Amino acid sequence: MTATATAGRSVPPSNRPLNPRRVGVLMFHTFTQLVRMKVFYFMGFFAVILLASNLFNLQSFGQPDMEGMDVLRTIRSWSLGAMTLFSTVLAIVATALLLPKDVEDRTLYTILAKPVPRLDYLTGKLLGVLLLLFSSLFLMDLLMSGVLALRMHDVVNSQLAAAAKANWPADQIAAMRVQTEAQGVTWSLHGAVFAVFLRSAVMASAALLISTFSTSTLFTTIIGFLLYFIGNFQADARHAALGGTGEGTGPLAKAAGLGIAVIFPDFQLFNVIDSVIEGAAFPLSSLGMLTGVTAFYVILHLFVSWLVFSGKEF
Secondary structure, three states: OOHHHHHHOOOOHHHOOOOHHHHHHHHHHHHHHHHOOHHHHHHHHHHHHHHHHHHHOOOOOOOOOOHHHHHHHHHHHHHHHHHHHHHHHHHHHHHHHHHHHHHHOOHHHHHHOOOOOHHHHHHHHHHHHHHHHHHHHHHHHHHHHHHHHHHHHHHHHHHHHHHHHOOOOHHHHHHHHHHHHOOOOOHHHHHHHHHHHHHHHHHHHHHHHHHHHOOOHHHHHHHHHHHHHHHHHHHHHHHHHOOOOOOOOOHHHHHHHHHHHHHOOOHHHHOOHHHHHOOOOOOHHHHHHHHHHHHHHHHHHHHHHHHHHHOOOO
């Protein structure tokens, strides 16, 4: 067979990048690998205790006022805060452990020798971390919803009893009940949890990019947290540098600000927790926008990670 014929032959489907079956195998292998790490059991146990402790935050309701809603609002606040902390730490640390551990165990050499395209390897690893994040937050969301449902039942019963004792009109009692139930389990609350997942997905992809430059877990973890803090404040810094609204700012400065926003994700976009805790609705359009922003950063980080990873000798 001539060299021309060999060069013109198409690549077999099994060796093409982004093979769904191969990526799926790598994803579930990464997921089980991370689940077996005891450090994540400890972090998960801590988060569960923090959420469940809200169930035992007993309080009496002697007056038909807003005290009950304050308790429900506190549960939502502490629960979403715990989810944010847990998912951020998990996204950075879990991703930082992947490449160094595979190099240390020489698993990476075995996988790449099969051969497995490096894009498939990175994609499977990242999806494994995202699956772990989604599963963890889903279970924590279920726990939070159960705690809120139980507490809201107690709060509503206490408020109705106190209102009846005070001879409140039926319309005021109905209005109070609607306001109280708005602090319970709502679709906006679940949307806020999904926004927490989206933010952690961006952090995981950023940590994957950092890990391709260095095989040190500690370095990747430190830079990952530094990137997270920069992302939370870079919008304010950019706003101040561009002079508020940015009117009158030159195109070069605007391009520089846009470049900074691309390099450092603006995590303030994902800060919807406070408004949801106060009872505001979380529209689907905002959720769709956050999903699009997350997809952009994840794909960008994955692509750059692949470019860097392809140039490494293994």
